[in-house]
Amino acid sequence: GRLRLIAAASLEEEAEAVAAAVRRWLGAGRKRIALVAADRVAARRARALLERDGVLVQDETGWKLSTTRAAALVDAWLEVVTADAYHRDLLDLVKSPFLFSDWPDGLRPAGLVQLEAGLARHNLAYGLSRYEAVLAREPDGGEAVDMLRRAVAARQRMPRGTATPAHWLEGLLQALHELGAMPGLERDEAGAPLLELLRTRLEELSAVPARLTFAEWREWLNRELECATFVDRGIESPLVMTHLAATRLRRFDAAVLIGADRDNLAPAMPRALFGNLAVRSDLGLSLPTEAVARLRNDLAGLIASCGEVTVTWQIAHGDEANLICPELGMLAVFHDHAWGDDLVSSAGPAPGPAAGPGSGEGTAMPRPAAPQCVPLRLPVSAYASLLACPYQFFVRRMLGLGETEEVREALEKRDYGEYVHRILQRFHAGRTQLSGESDEKLVDALETISREVFAPAIEENFAEHAWLSRWLKRVPGYIAWQKAREAGGWRYAGSEQPRERTLVLADGDALVLHGRLDRLDRRADASEAVLDYKTQDAQGLRRRLAEPTEDVQLACYALLQGERVSEAAYVALDGEKPDELALQDVQEMARVQGERLVAIVHALRQGAGLPAHGIDAVCDWCEVRGVCRRDYQAEAVLP
Ligand code: SF4
Known part of the structure; x- marks a missing residue:
């Protein structure tokens, strides 16, 4: 028939139905086709689908400038x-x-x-x-x-x-x-x-x-x-996007009326000013009945002057039913009574995405191998990344894709950590031993340095005072802890110490592991301690050390520093007093990590795959998540 009413279940279905009708008409050789946009959103979506197929639309309605x-x-x-x-x-x-x-x-x-x-x-x-x-x-x-x-x-x-x-x-x-x-x-x-x-x-x-x-x-x-509107006159196409009133007295081979529901095609009603109908009539202003008649005339004119007309609308908006405009609804009823066909058909389902969360399908877990790209110089953090998720290591270290740095408008936890490291480095650079000095004097000195380090951030944003106050509360506890360490025989021996160690792979090639020690202490007997400051609570660190072979950082720092290390510990600085959490069997753990690293790098150079198998705790903070498409992997392959 010349008229079809297509009920769509969604915006995408409607746009797809419009695009399908246009493709069919173009295929049949129609030369002048109108897209009558009662719903601009659906019309734009249909236009995008058509443009994706290389079908350009001449837009008469224009865009807002x-x-x-x-x-x-x-x-x-x-x-x-x-x-x-x-x-x-x-x-x-x-x-x-x-x-x-x-x-x-x-x-x-x-x-x-x-x-x-x-x-x-x-x-x-x-x-x-x-x-x-x-x-x-x-x-x-x-x-x-x-x-x-x-x-x-x-x-x-x-x-x-x-x-x-x-x-x-x-x-x-x-x-x-x-x-x-x-x-x-x-x-x-x-x-x-x-x-x-x-x-x-x-x-x-x-x-x-x-x-x-x-x-x-x-x-x-x-x-x-x-x-102001702007009309792109650079496009010439048999396909014209226009509005209903602009179709008057024009002929098209075919037309599709998009979004023909009762809201989009509601007759234009007079404004509140001069809302009284008698007054409007006396003044010769337009009346609602005229608006209804105009709409009917426009619809009738469109149907009469076009070879074929398709009308689309969405049958629901959210949970609410969305009815076709009354004029077209009436036409459907009359047609049904007269010829037993209400002209209405359903739009076919829109093609869905290939795979996605909840789609029931999924992509396979990536497991690339790139033996020629395996780096032979690795920081400790890269080794930790390799163990946490090989694919993360692949993207970060082998492909060299990293997150772009961004301006941080407020201090974050990691900035706070950096500030505390800087403060302690400056403090100890001027005082390798605290014993013998009064607590008041030491607290005062550490507070002064703390204020100086935080000053630029506070000048930028007064709210950063909160971070400074948080740290100042820890200062007396830190002094007491440091004095206790000195009483135990330990002396501060340096901070931010760069170290590297060469390991030999099975084929004789050298692998260099490197890192920076937060702090090194030494005793009179030359035994050493590597310490790592953490501005987090002790509980999480304790869990991290519960399985000693799983903690990479301290063991690797001990490996980098050498055989004299008898102690490796995290120093949790978030409590009232610093809390030391030591790694057991330091030298044994250092040996285990060194051998494991050598074995893994050798396997990668032999072509072993790098699967994306991070656990939730790692994935939650992983910037590579969009690349490994973890959210699109089939349930079966997720760890
Ligand atoms: S999101 Fe998870 S699985 Fe994907 S790369 Fe990151 S850590 Fe690995």
């Missing part, structure tokens, strides 16, 4: 101005392809990488001039600094405080020019109308004396961009 890349650039720049160049806003801005179009190819991406890495390295969250000052000291940040200089210059073009709308617009245009965005915007389908809009408003408002704050002006500008 505010949704274009060009408007996103303006928005990103104004965000930079608003929030003193908050680092995320700045990176969003610099990622815009319109920027720095006067630079040779490759310079902008290089600058972006330098900028992103530089901000993360120095933990810079705000301030254009500050970014510039810090990165200018870097030896290889040339492009990033040039970018920042241009951003600073662009910022200077914008007024400060209040200004007339014309001044704000002028400042914005000059800033875009300074950022090298003009050529790209002029060439862009949406950029050109955006610039035209800005210039037109600048001209229109040049005589307006009212002064606006930045926030007021921006609100006005946002409204302008919301109201």
Whole structure:
């Protein structure tokens, strides 16, 4: 028949039904096809499906200018101005392809990488001039600094405080020019109308004396961009996306009306102003009955003037039923009475994802082998990663894929740990022995260093006082613990000590294990202790040491330091007093770990696979999770 009503169970089903109808019509040689978008979301999804098949759609309805890349650039720049160049806003801005179009190819991406890495390295969250000052000291940040200089210059073009709308617009245009965005915007389908809009408003408002704050002006500008539409005229296609009213008096070979439910096709009702029908009638304004009649006429006109019409709608939104619009519902009832067919059919199920959580299927556990990529120089942390999950080791150490560093706006637990390490290193560098000095004096000295180390973080964010207070509460306990160690014969002998040890593989090649000892103590008899500070509670560490062969870190540190080590312990610094948790049979454990490492590396070089078999506690914190697709592995292969 000429008319079909397709009931879809979901957005995806509806979009797929639309795309299927269009493909069928194109296959049958139809030349003019209308996609009548009552539901823009479903229409866009259908359009995406068609474009995936290489079928382009000529969009008559257009896009709001505010949704274009060009408007996103303006928005990103104004965000930079608003929030003193908050680092995320700045990176969003610099990622815009319109920027720095006067630079040779490759310079902008290089600058972006330098900028992103530089901000993360120095933990810079705000301030254009500050970014510039810090990165200018870097030896290889040339492009990033040039970018920042241009951003600073662009910022200077914008007024400060209040200004007339014309001044704000002028400042914005000059800033875009300074950022090298003009050529790209002029060439862009949406950029050109955006610039035209800005210039037109600048001209229109040049005589307006009212002064606006930045926030007021921006609100006005946002409204302008919301109201303006942009139509991409670069596409010519037999497929036209349009709206119902625009189909009047036009002929199409076929049309699909998308989202024809009672909400999307509700007749336009008069606004509250002059809502009284008698008043509206007297004033000659449109009445609800006319809106209903107009909708019916439009629907009838569409059906009459098109060779074939398919109507789609979703039968439910969430848990609620979603009815087809009453006019089409009535048509279905009449058709059923007259010819025993209500014209309604169901959309076929949309093709689902290949596999996913709950899909009942799953991918196989990855188990790559790469004997030629096995590194022969490993830090202790890499060995720990290899034991925790070989695939994690493969991705991190053999493929060299790591997480990008990000600016940390607030101190995290690991930063706190680093600060405490730094404080203790400075404290002991000036005092290798505490015995003989008063507790008050020592506490005072350690507190002073602590305040100095935390000062820059507190200057950035006053809330970091909480971390300092947390540490200061531990200071007296630490002094007492250190004195007790000295009474037991141990003397501080250094911290942050780099060490490495060469192991010999079965084929004679050398494997170098290396690491950095948090702290080394020594006794008069030359026996040694390797200590590792931990800013966590003792309970977790105790569990970690319950199975001594499973703890890699202390045993490997003992292996690195050598035969004189008689003690290896974690020092838990989170309680009132430090808690020492020692590894039993240190030298034996060091030997076991050394032999195990040699055997594993040998096996990997012989082609052994690296399965992704981390346990939950490891996977929960693993940045490689998206690569190993653990969440998509079949239940059977999960550990
Ligand atoms: S998520 Fe788990 S299984 Fe996957 S790589 Fe990380 S640790 Fe291994």
